[in-house]
Amino acid sequence: MNSLELHNTLLNLFLLKFGVLGGPTAELEAAAIEHDLDAWFELMKRIQQYPKEDYFHFKGTNFLDWTQSPDVALYFANEDRNGEGAIYICDATATGKSQQVATVLEILDKIRAVRSLEQSLGAPLLFCPPRQIKNPRARNQQAVYFAQMDLRYDLETIWRLREAELSDETILIKLVLPAGSESDTENYLTEKKIVKEFIYPDTPDAVP
16 A cells, blocks of 8 residues: 555645646745745645645645644644544654755755655655744644655654664654543643634634
């Protein structure tokens, strides 16, 4: 199932969506030039934060949004939970050089240059540009974004494989929320005001 052919198929669909069928609007490109932003990053960030705006048949990006806030992570782990839950903690410094300074378009161009792959494109890349378009949802969620470079595998699988190659390094820690703790967790979050209206402040029914 996790074959090279599957990897290339998924990658070609991804490159078809981003660069052939779709891309930043002219307005977004102009704003990016004026304010020194990464237009392609802003496009993918927008799709991640507002998936209903993704009108393509092939949904999503290669971005996964993570949070720098333990309480926000707890909110998502507890959301609609009925049984055990989990929080994953990533030590991005243990993964090697993953913080990106290259633009998303530069990385897309490098991917296109190799096209027919004989190996993985590498480790997940961390994107958190210092200059971004202000977004209340991303702000409240304290979002950062990991880009998957091998669409066959989830991040846990990739990082566990990387850990096996390292000595005395832990990239990923999994904290299990025990079944039966749902109500106590929700009460804790409510006291901290980490509620739906905070996580999604720009929805029509959100309360300031």
